[in-house]
Amino acid sequence: DAGVTQSPTHLIKTRGQQVTLRCSPKSGHDTVSWYQQALGQGPQFIFQYYEEEERQRGNFPDRFSGHQFPNYSSELNVNALLLGDSALYLCASSFRTGITNEKLFFGSGTQLSVL
Amino acid sequence: AQSVTQPDIHITVSEGASLELRCNYSYGATPYLFWYVQSPGQGLQLLLKYFSGDTLVQGIKGFEAEFKRSQSSFNLRKPSVHWSDAAEYFCAVGANTYGNQFYFGTGTSLTVIP
Known part of the structure; x- marks a missing residue:
């Protein structure tokens, strides 16, 4: 049973470009959350998708957008990349959205470098 | 506003020694508290969580944590650390x-x- 899978594992972009990161949730999970983890920092919540809609959003600009597909997989899009967007982007999946949900699983992340 | 402070950036212990990692939180209501571990190149793995009830919670890999409301703390402990x-x-x-x-x-x- 595959866990949460993210692709690609590493990515290098230049300032101003756009990037798309992908996440496939663990089998049986229907909710996907995205986090940004800058070097030396803890993960910061970007947003969460459930039933193909953005349900909650953290303090991130509109340059960060997402999508969830009918098969529950998700994409994170970042437009007009800045140097400060360089980070590890983590995807987490769960069944339903409650924070008391025990079954929250994280992927290994996509390391994005913006030059 | 919610926030979490981990005062110790880096800790070094000898194998077999005990371990305590400190955590202080700021939250207006009853907190839901978690400890996660991240190995290099890996995602986050849940060690343990506290929602309510017994303030001493047991987790995986021999870890435990104690919720102290009066101190706004949720410190992680392990009696004997392994290299892994x-x-x-x-x-x-x-x-x-x-x-x-x-x-x-x-x-x-x-x-x-x-």
């Missing part, structure tokens, strides 16, 4: 019961020396 415990440890507080919106601390890096 070397990793980054994150304390997190849950914002509410809708949505998995966690607020993470900046982490504590653990080095284990033989």
Whole structure:
């Protein structure tokens, strides 16, 4: 049973470009959350998708957008990349959205470098 | 506003020694508290969580944590550290019961020396 899978594992972009990161949730999970983890920092919540809609959003600009597909997989899009967007982007999946949900699983992340 | 403070950026312990990682939180209501571990190149793995009830919670890999409301703390402990415990440890507080919106601390890096 595959866990949460993210692709690609590493990515290098230049300032101003756009990037798309992908996440496939663990089998049986229907909710996907995205986090940004800058070097030396803890993960910061970007947003969460459930039933193909953005349900909650953290303090991130509109340059960060997402999508969830009918098969529950998700994409994170970042437009007009800045140097400060360089980070590890983590995807987490769960069944339903409650924070008391025990079954929250994280992927290994996509390391994005913006030059 | 919710926040989590992990005062120790880096800790070094000898294998077999005891371990305590500190975590202080700020949250207006009853907190949902978590400890996660992250090994290099890996995602986050849940060690343990506190929602309510017994303030001493047991987790995986022999870890435990104690919730102290009066001190706004949720420190992680292990009586005897193994070399495989070397990793980054994150304390997190849950914002509410809708949505998995966690607020993470900046982490504590653990080095284990033989």
